[in-house]
Amino acid sequence: MKSAVETLNPTRVRLTVEVPFEELKPSLDAAYKKINQQVTVKGFRQGKIPARVIDQRFGRGAVLEEAVNDALPKFYTEAVNEGELNVLGQPEVDITELKDGELLAFTAEVDIRPALEIPDYSGIEVEVDAVEVSDEDIDKSVEQLRERFATTSPVERGAQDGDVLTLNLEAKVDGEVLEDGVAQGVTYTVGSGELLDGIDEAVTGVEAGGSATFTSELKGGSAEGKESEVTVEVTEVKSRELPALDDDFAQLASEFDTLEELRADSRKRLEQMKKYDQATQAQEKVLDELLKLVEVPMPEKLLEDEIQTRKHNLVNHQLGQMGLDLAKYLEIQGKSEEEFDAETKEQAEKGIKTQFILDELVNKEKLNVSQEELTEHLMRRAQSSGMSPDQFAQAVVEGGQVPMLVGEVARGKALAVVVEAATVKDSNGEVIDLDDEDETAETVEAADADAAAETEGSDEKPEA
Template sequence: MKSAVETLNPTRVRLTVEVPFEELKPSLDAAYKKINQQVTVPGFRKGKIPARVIDQRFGRGAVLEEAINDALPKFYTEAVNEGELNVLGQPDVDITEFNDGDELKFTAEVDIRPAIEIPDYSGIEVVVDAIEVTDEDIDKSIEQLRDRFASTTTVERAAADGDVVIVDLEASVDGEVLEDGVAKGVSYTIGSGQLLDGIDEAVIGLEAGGSATFTSELKGGSAAGSSAEVKVEVSDVQARELPELNDDFAQLASEFDTLEELRADSRTRLERMKQYDQATAAQEKVLDALIELAEVPIPEKLLKDEIETRTHNLEHHQFPQMGLTWETYLEREGKTREEYDAELEAQAVKGIKTQFLLDELVNKEKLSVNQEELTEHLMRRAATSGMSPDQFAQAVVEGGQVPMLVGEVARGKALAVVVESVKVTDTNGETVDLEDDEEDGEAVESADETPAAEVVEQS
């Protein structure tokens, strides 16, 4: 077999492959064997039909076609390996010449990973918000905790904002009550925004036994996105009572004995959260600066496929779950479809550049991922997915996604190498030490969505 590589552009090549006929013999033998198992000819046992009889009965062309279909992937792979190419996606194959007994000639056009030169990033400087925890921040945190320990008491009065009401709901569309539009004994805190739009205005002022009807767009269920008439009946009105802010509350809501100790712990936790946010912001800004410095050609087909994949996931997975259509989604986002498409393309471009650059850094720095790092990353991913670590690990293994997770960790380590070499200061002019945060390998996950891992893993 002979092969040659023609560079069409920095991200696409054309392979020209010539295969002597004798190298097709294993595939021809396999084709005769396969056809032998599929057909029946009177006078011959199944699987024992001579090749000449198969040629006469079914045509030599059918055998050659089966043989070529079997052989092409093997010879294509050999040509890719011979050319030392990092291919992306499936090739466009064209058989240019083939006659029975003569050599097979074909071409294959395919996207490749572009050669990337990592720029000198040592001069990158970024500025992030300084970490500041105010008394107001602590007060808000304590109030949120206090809210979780609120008690309720039934009251004989009209419902008001902040009260808890027990309600029965019945939704109708075009005068027909929906089968999945009836709910009884629902507990709802007025003003929380956790039920249907319009329910707050409907129940405020109602006493137990009162009812009202309001119009609302359904967010889920069989009639998601439809405008429905909703009847609400209030069976109980309860006033929420917050516990007093004192040492007793600190002992009730935490492991601390005094309110002062609880407030000190809240300050520490808020500082840690802001440190994490600061590290994430720094990593993203460094990544943006690195991308700005580098020349990263984008394969057109890869970009097109990525945009189509993201759009498909939005239309067929996220929209149904959220009860949205393109019209309602764009209205909610305050965008036109053209603006959305432009933003999506920009995100996809950034994602592809991110993977290309960081993967090149992984190779340049000879970074590897050990089992402990992979396990820690898996635990984090499991927590964000809502699955147990065992369930998530099983899903990853069954889906063949282990290389994807390894790639995420490795790219996180590559970005950490860059961050360690640049200058990060806060808005107060203080140098920011991100060493502990960089070791997490979390930064890549927080960047704009990376392209589909399976596309990259084909390289």
């Protein structure tokens, strides 16, 4: 077999391959055997039909087509390996010559990973938010905990802000009660703003057994967006009582004996959360600066596929689960379709660039992934997916996604190398040491996980 590589642009090549006919013999034999098992010819047992009879009855062309389709993946792979190409996705194959008994020639155009030059990144400098926990932050945290331990009790008075009500609702449009406009026994906290605009004003002052009518734009259902006359009946009014902020509350809501100890623990947890946010912010900003340093040619076919994948996942999975279509989603977001397309393209480009650059760094820095690191990463991904580790691991293995997970971990390590080399300062001008941060891979996953499957290449076989 002879092969040659023609560079069409920095991200695409054309392979020209010539195969002597004798190298097709194994595939020809396999084609005759396959056809033998699929057809019957009077006078011959199935599987024992001579090749010349198959040629006469079904045509030599059918045999050649079967043999070529069987052989193409092997010869294409040999040509890729011979050219030392790092291909992306599926090739576009064109058979240019097929002479029975003499020669098979074909071309294959395919995207390749562009060659990248990673410059010195040690000069990257970014600023992140300082870790500052105020007394107000602690007060808010303790108050949220206090809200969880609130109790309610029925009262014989008009509803007030913060009360918990039980309501019956009926919505009319143009004087007609909507089929889906009736609800019974709805629990609602006055002032939460969780139901309909105008409901808080309507129920304030109404006692159990009373009712009120107000006009509001419906937020969902068959008459979504229409003005409706809503009648609300209050069947029960309960006041919410918060526990006193004292040592007894600390013992009730935590493992601590005093309120002072509870507040100290709240400060510690808030500091840890802000340090984690700070580390994530540093990783994102360092990654953005790294992307600016490296010129990355973009494979157009890969970009098109990635954009379509992102759109498909949004429309058919995320929006589908929420009962929305793309038009309604864009209306809610206040975006035009052109703006949405531009944002999707920008995100897709960033994801692909991120993967290319970090993969190049993995090779440059000779980074390896240990079994322990892969297991830890798998556990995190399982947790975020809502599956058990065993279920997630089985799905990964069955789906052939282990290399993808290894790549995610390796890219996380590559980003960690860059972050460690960069200068990270907080908004107070203090240099931040991020050596203790373990979750470096998560930022990379957010940026490039969607692009990973596209850029890993495909196992499908090229056909004529």
